[in-house]
Amino acid sequence: MCVISISSCEAARMNVPKAGSESNDAATPTSDGDIKQLLVGRNSSIALLAATSILGGFFEAAFLVVVTRSAFAITNGNSSFELVANIDMTVATATLLALGLVLVRVGLSVSTSWQSSRLAASVVAGIRNDLASAFLASSWGEQHGDRTGRLQELLTSFTQRGAELISSLALAIVSVGSLSALVVSAVAVDPLASLVVIAAVFVLGSLLRPLRAAVQRQAKLAASTGMGFATALSETSQLGMEMHVFNVQPQARTRITSLVGDNEHAAQRLSFLRQLVPNIYTGMAYLAIVAGLTAVSRIDSANLSAVGAVMLIMLRSLSYGQAFQNSVATIRASMPFLGALDDELARYQRAVLIDHGQPIGTIGRLQLRDVSFEYDSESPVLRGVTATIEPREVIGIVGPSGSGKSTFVQLLLGLRPPTSGAVLADGRDISLFSKTEWARKVTFVPQDAHLIAGTIADNIRFLRIGVTDEQVVEAARLAQLHDDVVAMTNGYDRQVGEQGSHLSGGQQQRLTIARALVEDPDILILDEPTRSLDVQSESLIRETLGQLRERMTVIVIAHRLSTLDICDRLMVIQDGELKGFDTPENLKRDNDFYREAVSLSGLPPRNAT
Numbered sequence: 001m002c003v004i005s006i007s008s009c010e011a012a013r014m015n016v017p018k019a020g021s022e023s024n025d026a027a028t029p030t031s032d033g034d035i036k037q038l039l040v041g042r043n044s045s046i047a048l049l050a051a052t053s054i055l056g057g058f059f060e061a062a063f064l065v066v067v068t069r070s071a072f073a074i075t076n077g078n079s080s081f082e083l084v085a086n087i088d089m090t091v092a093t094a095t096l097l098a099l100g101l102v103l104v105r106v107g108l109s110v111s112t113s114w115q116s117s118r119l120a121a122s123v124v125a126g127i128r129n130d131l132a133s134a135f136l137a138s139s140w141g142e143q144h145g146d147r148t149g150r151l152q153e154l155l156t157s158f159t160q161r162g163a164e165l166i167s168s169l170a171l172a173i174v175s176v177g178s179l180s181a182l183v184v185s186a187v188a189v190d191p192l193a194s195l196v197v198i199a200a201v202f203v204l205g206s207l208l209r210p211l212r213a214a215v216q217r218q219a220k221l222a223a224s225t226g227m228g229f230a231t232a233l234s235e236t237s238q239l240g241m242e243m244h245v246f247n248v249q250p251q252a253r254t255r256i257t258s259l260v261g262d263n264e265h266a267a268q269r270l271s272f273l274r275q276l277v278p279n280i281y282t283g284m285a286y287l288a289i290v291a292g293l294t295a296v297s298r299i300d301s302a303n304l305s306a307v308g309a310v311m312l313i314m315l316r317s318l319s320y321g322q323a324f325q326n327s328v329a330t331i332r333a334s335m336p337f338l339g340a341l342d343d344e345l346a347r348y349q350r351a352v353l354i355d356h357g358q359p360i361g362t363i364g365r366l367q368l369r370d371v372s373f374e375y376d377s378e379s380p381v382l383r384g385v386t387a388t389i390e391p392r393e394v395i396g397i398v399g400p401s402g403s404g405k406s407t408f409v410q411l412l413l414g415l416r417p418p419t420s421g422a423v424l425a426d427g428r429d430i431s432l433f434s435k436t437e438w439a440r441k442v443t444f445v446p447q448d449a450h451l452i453a454g455t456i457a458d459n460i461r462f463l464r465i466g467v468t469d470e471q472v473v474e475a476a477r478l479a480q481l482h483d484d485v486v487a488m489t490n491g492y493d494r495q496v497g498e499q500g501s502h503l504s505g506g507q508q509q510r511l512t513i514a515r516a517l518v519e520d521p522d523i524l525i526l527d528e529p530t531r532s533l534d535v536q537s538e539s540l541i542r543e544t545l546g547q548l549r550e551r552m553t554v555i556v557i558a559h560r561l562s563t564l565d566i567c568d569r570l571m572v573i574q575d576g577e578l579k580g581f582d583t584p585e586n587l588k589r590d591n592d593f594y595r596e597a598v599s600l601s602g603l604p605p606r607n608a609t
Contacts, residue, residue, distance in 0.1 A: 053176070070094045168334070356431065359434060384421075387578060396563075399572055451508065480540040484507055526554070529556065567584065
């Protein structure tokens with residue numbers, strides 16, 4: 001299944017796949033938005049829906065003919081009448097036949113409703129699965145570039161528009177099927193009267209094309225303003241504390257109010273245009289019926305009961321024509337939203353994470369050979385970094401903000417590939433390794449603890465299958481968290497609360513360390529692990545890092561030099577370059593930045609008594 005946009009939805013232009021050609025192959029979005037791509041793998045469902053609708057239309061037309069001829073017979077005082085083709089029927093028999101036709105028609109209507117809802121739910125679920133899968137399979141760099149709340153908006157509001165489109169498409173198929181059956185039946189009853197009315201409806205209906213184009217243009221504007229509003233709202237919801245601290249709530253309210261107004265205006269205009277299409281169509285169709293009736297009335301040979309049946313069928317056809325026009329308006333209004341989903345899906349697919357899958361074995365020595373990285377040619381972040389990290393070393397990374405430290409760590413984690421140069425483990429390029437195995441051997445503790453809804457044990461496992469309770473407890477012990485957990489109510493089954501609200505900041509940070517340690521990695525990388533912690537929590541984490549040096553290589557980014565006093569060597573990164581890589585004692589003597597940092601920190605020299 002693939003997300004697409006639809007360039008035209010008129011029934012005459014719908015290129016529905018032939019029945020019986022089921023396929024599960026994913027379609028690739030194209031610029032013309034061929035309707036067939038939306039229905040890949042669902043050809044039989046579409047064919048069954050169309051067939052059921054046509055059959056229902058014939059039963060409905062038959063009911064209208066029977067009722068009309070029965071009414072004329074009763075009016076003329078006759079107990080029987082000619083139904084069609086010299087077939088006579090009594091009024092009593094016709095009444096029973098009409099009852100049977102109604103029951104069958106209702107049953108077929110229920111069937112089309114079930115088929116339509118099933119089709120819509122299936123396609124929308126496919127859209128969401130495709131988009132979520134593409135996002136999760138894309139590179140971290142692509143994901144990191146998304147604005148806050150963008151994926152959520154795509155998977156909720158935008159796919160809801162997808163649901164509306166699919167439902168409208170199904171309704172269009174039902175309407176066209178029923179309408180076609182009614183028209184064919186009307187022609188069979190009285191060809192001349194039917195053709196006159198059909199021609200008038202077709203001519204008047206074609207006048208709606210400019211209005212449908214206006215709906216599509218307005219839908220694009222509504223999609224753009226909707227995404228802007230959702231993104232701004234998501235950003236605002238995450239900045240509550242900052243807004244209170246800087247007392248900018250009025251300005252934030254003004255911003256949201258302005259976006260709400262823009263969105264309201266676009267949505268109101270779109271809704272008006274969507275409702276205008278079927279209403280104008282209905283008026284035109286009524287005029288067409290009046291014109292057709294006028295033309296037929298001038299023909300002496302017109303059969304009164306036949307004309308009455310045709311008029312009744314045509315009037316009933318109006319509801320299907322109106323439903324079809326409304327469906328077309330909804331489909332056109334939803335096209336920009338589906339187009340946005342198309343673009344996002346294609347973007348994620350272009351950035352798919354390639355896994356060469358080579359087994360790692362032993363990581364051994366970690367080397368960087370002339371590594372450079374840039375987001376674009378005008379924004380170099382790292383330049384010519386060459387360094388070697390030995391197994392079981394504790395390495396600290398220091399440098400001013402914006403110097404490239406975080407990007408350096410992302411390269412070590414394999415989250416971003418170097419623009420040039422290579423990162424090697426035991427002499428092999430890490431880009432060739434199995435991503436799954438590398439994730440078990442090289443783990444990371446971010447600056448801020450990001451916890452998922454669930455228990456402490458759930459958060460230490462972090463969705464990884466096969467992690468035992470024993471591993472969870474051992475990781476908590478290594479992270480100096482176990483004693484805190486067993487003292488809590490419910491222990492490891494304690495809920496962490498919304499955003500970890502049931503845990504202290506230090507406990508949250510130690511939990512993320514336990515999460516990183518649970519699969520016994522070879523390399524542990526930490527980004528500012530003590531940045532916002534109190535002295536006691538910092539002391540516990542430093543103790544943890546000191547104990548881990550016998551088990552694995554530890555790499556720590558830190559501004560607090562007190563966190564780095566356990567390090568064997570320190571890297572100094574400034575302006576994207578490695579300015580020094582040596583022991584703290586040598587760097588204090590040879591590196592100006594580190595010497596100044598030590599002086600400003602007020603810490604005593606290392607090993608001082």
